[in-house]
Amino acid sequence: xxxxxxxxxxxxxxxxxxxxxxxxxxxxxxxxxxxxxxxxxxxxxxxxxxxxxxxxxxxxxxxxxxxxxxxxxxxxxxxxxxxxxxxxxxxxxxxxxxxxxxxxxxxxxxxxxxxxxxxxxxxxxxxxxxxxxxxxxxxxxxxxxxxxxxxxxxxxxxxxxxxxxxxxxxxxxxxxxxxxxxxxxxxxxxxxxxxxxxxxxxxxxxxxxxxxxxxxxxxxxxxxxxxxxxxxxxxxxxxxxxxxxxxxxxxxxxxxxxxxxxxxxxxxxxxxxxxxxxxxxxxxxxxxxxxxxxxxxxxxxxxxxxxxxxxxxxxxxxxxxxxxxxxxxxxxxxxxxxxxxxxxxxxxxxxxxxxxxxxxxxxxxxxxxxxxxxxxxxxxxxxxxxxxxxxxxxxxxxxxxxxxxxxxxxxxxxxxxxxxxxxxxxxxxxxxxxxxxxxxxxxxxxx
Numbered sequence: 001x002x003x004x005x006x007x008x009x010x011x012x013x014x015x016x017x018x019x020x021x022x023x024x025x026x027x028x029x030x031x032x033x034x035x036x037x038x039x040x041x042x043x044x045x046x047x048x049x050x051x052x053x054x055x056x057x058x059x060x061x062x063x064x065x066x067x068x069x070x071x072x073x074x075x076x077x078x079x080x081x082x083x084x085x086x087x088x089x090x091x092x093x094x095x096x097x098x099x100x101x102x103x104x105x106x107x108x109x110x111x112x113x114x115x116x117x118x119x120x121x122x123x124x125x126x127x128x129x130x131x132x133x134x135x136x137x138x139x140x141x142x143x144x145x146x147x148x149x150x151x152x153x154x155x156x157x158x159x160x161x162x163x164x165x166x167x168x169x170x171x172x173x174x175x176x177x178x179x180x181x182x183x184x185x186x187x188x189x190x191x192x193x194x195x196x197x198x199x200x201x202x203x204x205x206x207x208x209x210x211x212x213x214x215x216x217x218x219x220x221x222x223x224x225x226x227x228x229x230x231x232x233x234x235x236x237x238x239x240x241x242x243x244x245x246x247x248x249x250x251x252x253x254x255x256x257x258x259x260x261x262x263x264x265x266x267x268x269x270x271x272x273x274x275x276x277x278x279x280x281x282x283x284x285x286x287x288x289x290x291x292x293x294x295x296x297x298x299x300x301x302x303x304x305x306x307x308x309x310x311x312x313x314x315x316x317x318x319x320x321x322x323x324x325x326x327x328x329x330x331x332x333x334x335x336x337x338x339x340x341x342x343x344x345x346x347x348x349x350x351x352x353x354x355x356x357x358x359x360x361x362x363x364x365x366x367x368x369x370x371x372x373x374x375x376x377x378x379x380x381x382x383x384x385x386x387x388x389x390x391x392x393x394x395x396x397x398x399x400x401x402x403x404x405x406x407x408x409x410x411x412x413x414x415x416x417x418x419x420x421x422x423x424x425x426x427x428x429x430x431x432x433x434x435x436x437x438x439x440x441x442x443x444x445x446x447x
Contacts (some may be wrong), residue, residue, distance in 0.1 A: 003032060003167025007221045008069055011170065015061065022054035022072030026117045029074035029168045033120060037166055040139030041159045043079045043089065045120040050074065053117035069227050070170070071115030076163040077173040079121045080128055081105040082204040090206045091124040091156075093137045094318045105204025107173065107215050107232050114231045119169065122159030126323040128175055128208045129307060129330065131183045131394040132380060132387065133158030136323050143374050145189050145420050151374035154184030154394070157218070161188040164218050171228045175205065176214045177303060179369075179398025182410035185218045186369035186422025191443075192218045192410045193225035193436075194401065196429050200232045209306040211345070212402045222409065222439045229432075237433040244441040245279030247363040252287035256367040256397045267421040268368050271413040271446065275366075278445045283362070289355050290400055296347045297403070300332040305341055308333030325387060348403060355404055356428050364438045369410040369422030370394050397424060407432045409439040413446055 004011070004025065014020050030047050032038060057072030082088050082101035089095045104112065111118060123138050133155030134140045141162040143151040153162050157174025161184030164172045174181045176194040185192025193216055200215040207213060217228045230236040251257075251272065260268065276282050300308075307330045308315070319327050359365060372393060380387045401408040401424075408426035425442060427435040 004029070004074070004170060005167055005220075008073065008170050008219070008224045008227050011073060012067075012069060022058050022117065023051060026050050026054040026072070026074050026119065029119050032166060032168045033163075037144060038162070038168065039142070040123055040135070041141045041162045041166070041168075042076075042120040043091075043123050043138055043159070044086075046118055050117040050119045053115060057115050068115050070111075070231060072117055074119045074169045075111060075116040075171055075173070076120055076122045076160055076169045077108060077111065077118055078157050078160050078175060079124050080175055080206050081108050081173065082206075083108060083121070088206050090128065091126040091135050091138065092322070094314045094321050101204070103204070106201045108204065110231050110234065111173065116231075122157070122163055122172060124158055124160070125156035125180075126326045127206070127307065127311060127330075128156040128177060128180055129303065129326045130155045130391055131179050131398075132375075132391050133184060134377065134380065134387075140377060142377070143188055145187070146374070150377045152187065152377055152380065154187040154374065156180040157184050161185060161190065161218055164188070164190050164220065171217050171219045171224065173215075173217050173232075176216050176398075176402070177208050177212045178395045178402050181214075181216050181218060182369050182398045182408060182422065182424060183394050185410040186424075187374035187420055189412045189414070189420035190218050190220060191222055191225055191412065192216070193222075193229060194398075194408045195229060195233070195432050196407045197405055199432060200229075207306070207310045209303045211302050211306060214402070222411070222436065222443045225409070226436055237436050239433050239436045239440070242437045242441055243279075244275065244445050246281070247438060247441065248281045248283060248361065249275065249364055249366045250283050250285045250287070250359055250362040251366050252290060253284050254286055254288050255290040255293075256371075256400065258371070259393060260368060260371040261373060263373055263419060264368050264371055264421050267414050267418065268423070271423055272366070275442065275445060282366075285358070287355070287358055289351060289358060292351060293400060293403055296344065296351055298344075299340055300336040302344065304329055304331075304333035305336050305344075306333070325384065352404055352429075359428065364435060365424075365426045367397050367424050367426075369424040370397060373419045373421070401426045405429045407435050409435065411439060411443055411446065
């Protein structure tokens with residue numbers, strides 16, 4: 001079985017030379033999706049439609065028609081997005097029997113228009129409410145980076161990450177509310193891009209938090225993320241390529257470096273040294289504002305408050321059918337008053353202004369995406385206490401950028417043979433294009 005290990009550009013060069021066909025790539029992806037390694041990765045497959053898309057792109061190329069970058073290439077979509085004629089399950093069993101979607105989600109429609117071959121819907125944390133990726137209803141995809149022990153895939157876009165890491169797709173459409181793209185990207189050793197929230201429309205995605213939900217994807221490279229982002233958003237970012245030398249990177253000393261395990265600490269230090277040796281300036285800053293997030297996010301937090309508002313009828317009807325950990329967290333929003341909610345939004349708005357002022361003049365913020373390697377699945381199933389502790393730790397760093405309404409990449413910074421470690425490269429609202437240039441320069445240096 002041949003798995004995809006190349007970037008979108010590299011695959012298209014092979015296709016142009018006649019070295020392979022899109023039909024072969026999709027057929028191999030579908031074969032892999034049915035393999036033991038991909039157990040619990042997919043909730044639904046679309047073999048006939050995917051092969052038809054691949055064949056159509058192959059035929060058009062043979063006729064001399066230049067094909068778009070994603071045409072006929074295998075692509076996966078998180079089970080959060082509406083597909084016409086289907087009920088959106090969002091990793092739950094509670095949605096069974098609910099009305100089917102009358103049209104595709106906006107991003108699904110755009111992916112189809114790009115010619116990509118959607119091979120299936122991917123598994124996820126129920127209602128996208130966890131950074132771990134465990135799902136009691138459909139099983140938990142196993143992180144493929146450690147052959148010795150079953151580690152978490154990261155959540156909530158668990159199946160999307162594993163589909164890319166296994167080489168079954170060039171990209172996995174996911175979402176990021178508190179880190180659900182960057183966490184699985186980090187632990188699975190791939191690239192994740194969380195754009196500024198309003199860059200990509202949410203229409204047709206099942207909500208968790210309308211204030212924080214972001215539509216984005218995971219791929220094998222920064223450039224692949226930008227290629228996919230152009231399809232999802234409808235516009236290519238105007239990236240001006242820059243050398244790394246002379247870039248100024250801020251490394252916050254508050255919160256984000258706490259609790260690093262030995263491996264992450266070593267890899268992060270080595271990465272900063274490599275960037276410094278390449279001519280970047282590494283500047284430690286306090287950014288004490290990060291310590292305010294728990295207070296701002298009280299009493300329930302935006303995700304529980306808005307998640308409860310979205311799912312309260314389902315909770316009233318079938319709370320016993322929820323993943324109990326998801327239900328417990330959503331119920332934190334049940335008693336929050338309108339006054340408390342508005343105060344939270346106001347406090348966040350003030351915090352964003354202060355943080356944006358504090359980081360002005362830097363090319364990016366750098367931190368570990370998560371401070372530990374991927375935990376072992378069995379360890380987190382042992383008790384709710386272990387689960388909640390790990391979930392909070394995994395979400396801690398990435399969530400800061402969601403609160404900021406910023407943009408952020410997670411880039412692999414480990415070397416072959418090591419457990420994956422993600423470098424989080426972040427900036428403020430609307431700075432996506434400039435951040436993309438920074439991420440390209442960092443990626444090139446680390447490679």
